[in-house]
Amino acid sequence: MTKPAPGAPRLKVPLRPADVRGLSRLGVDAVVGVTDLVETMHHTIASVSGITGRAPDGRPSGITGFVYRAVRGTARTVGQGLDVLWGALPFDTATSTPEREAFVAALNGVWGDHLVDTGNPLAIPMSLRIGGRPYRQALANARPTGKLLVLVHGLAMNDLQWSRRGHDHGQALARDLGFTPVYLHYNSGLHVSQNGRAFAALLDDLVADWPVPVDELVIVCHSMGGLVTRSACSVAEGRPWMAALRKLVFLGTPHHGAPLERGGRLVDTLLGVSPYVAPFARLGKTRSAGITDLRFGNLQDADWQHRDRHAQKQDDRRPTPLPDGVQCFLVAATTSAQSTGLRSAMLGDGLVPVASALGVHRDPKLALNVPQSHQMVVTAANHWDLLSRGDVYQQIRTWLT
Known part of the structure; x- marks a missing residue:
């Protein structure tokens, strides 16, 4: 050879x-x-x-x-x-690698709905994991506590990517506050509302099967993960896990959308002006349902059903308030050295504007109205720095203490 x-x-x-x-x-x-x-x-x-x-x-x-x-x-x-x-080759049960997990997660973020619709084996089935393994296997030789922490990743990412630059919010909170962290792994190319329903069902099973009584459930979510979590809460009224849910922490969540996705719709429109370039608009329209949900921050089926999701021009979402009786905390970031100004307002952390991450909206029915004491704005940081910045972790730890 x-x-x-x-x-x-x-x-x-x-x-x-x-x-x-x-x-x-x-x-x-x-x-x-x-x-x-x-x-x-x-x-x-x-x-x-x-x-x-x-x-x-x-x-x-x-x-x-x-x-x-x-x-x-x-x-x-x-x-x-x-x-x-x-298909005739033997099934490979070898342990996956972080590189493979990242590659498959990126494919799911961009074409995840297409992968599901075509029965493609690359489509990620939703699961709860610890260290990349099913959580039940991981807990077999562990001592879980009644303080349950669930972490929800963002678009085109996976559960292993909570570890960044030697830091993992989940592991740090386990060490410092006694939480037992479990990580959601899901196909981020599906509609947020589809993932929200599936996540709510998984949490039912998680709380019911947890080896010890769950005294406290906390969810920490990054980026799109916050939308999936809010969607799950909106369909889970009366479920046992909602009774155990105490706090939600949102890191860079586009509660009211991201301008880059709205820019994608503009490109589609411009390409459709001439019949000679209109066919190329199909390339832009291959982006996943999950991505187009980020235009305005869709959370419910009604926010996207019975319409062309690629052509949605107006923010006509149904109001989805934060869950009652649950303390909610918001962290926004900006690449600027100052938390105010045009750069922070338009791009924020490079993907999510500061106002969107803080739930600010001109329509009072859509505004989240989270108290100032439950907000944090990090400067000179991008979207992914929220996973590893020491000051972000210290604030999360303070809120969860």
Whole structure:
């Protein structure tokens, strides 16, 4: 066997056969999608459309149409053969790696709904884990306490990424305050409301199965994880875990959306002006349901159902207040040296504006109205620094003491 040349790049993401099978399916989907795009462009040019306006309907006919159908059919046939080949390989139960977990989480963040709709094995099933293992296995030789801490990650991330620069809020709170941390692992490309319902059901099982009585349940969430948590609380009235829930801590959560996703909708609109570039708008519209929920911070099914989620222009969400009887704490960050000013107002931590992270909204029905004493704004910090900054941890520790 030929050895790699010195200095040659090595595979840094060790994949399982099921992963390669999933990537193979994505590759076929991409070939079919690009073929559709080129076919539409061809049909538009052949129809001599004007520079602006609506693209012509239908597909090319005759030999041209046959060629495009043949390309799609060949791609699907090859894809089915590869799927059978990879499916015949023995199932790999080897322990995953942080690199693989990060890679798969990123794919789910961008195309997670598509992965589920197509039955792709790369789709992440929601679970509660400790150290990347099912929490029941991890607790087999542990001594859990009645102070239960659940941590919920953000978009395109995974539960292992709570560990950053040698710090993990969950492990630190276990050491300092006696909490037992459990980490949610989920497909962040699904709608927030879908993940919220599934999370609420998992919390039912977690509290019921916990080895000791749960005296206190606390949830710490980062970014989109805060929206998923709020959505879970909105459908969990009367459930036992809600009775145990004492505090919620939100780190950089886009309670009222993120401007970068609204910018994505603007790009879609501009590309749709001319029939000659309209096909390329499809590329922008492949982004996941989870991402488009970040435009305004959708929490309920009613916030996105019965509408084109890519074209939503107005913030017409139904009000979803914070849960009654639960202390809520908000942390925002800004890359600026000052917590006020245009930079903080527009970009905040690079993804979430300060006002959105603090729940401020001009509509009083949507504003969260969290007391100033329950807020913190961190300067000279980006979105991910909220996971590792010492001052952020000290504030969380104070709030949870």
